[in-house]
Amino acid sequence: MAAAVFKESEKMDSVKHKSVQSEVELAECDCCGLTEECTPAYIARVREEFEGRWLCGLCSEAVKDETFRSEEDITTNEALDRHMKFCEQFKSSSPPPNPAEDLIFAMKHLLRRTLDSPRKNGSTPTSFVRSKSCFSTPSNGEVKSEV
16 A cells, blocks of 8 residues: 555656656856756746846856946946946957967966975975886896886
8 A cells, every 4th residue: 555655656756847847948148148947937037137138147146246346336237238248258259279289388387386386394296206116226236127
């Protein structure tokens, strides 16, 4: 009897889960173009807050931050216009001419900074120190490999 009730409960949970999944819609951010899965109610709330435009969570937080950190009093719509202008400038900027070289340069710079940074007790990083020589010196002076 308990097993039958449990199975019926599982069926009801699965029906509820399917109905929740069918209520999810894709919404594209009017600023950055990111697509998110959201409920229609959430989409409506965001559009109401941002005068008919739908914004992803990151852009909506950036717009709120813009209104608070602005030196003059600006409206949400003005902050939204500023953020949209920023997004357009970012999207229209071109990528670096040679991204592979830029990555190599950045990694080289990071490695040099890491090696040049001060260490605790003057120690060197353990990842760059050889713990044991690959050659041993026997008593008769011959060099033999331990490999």
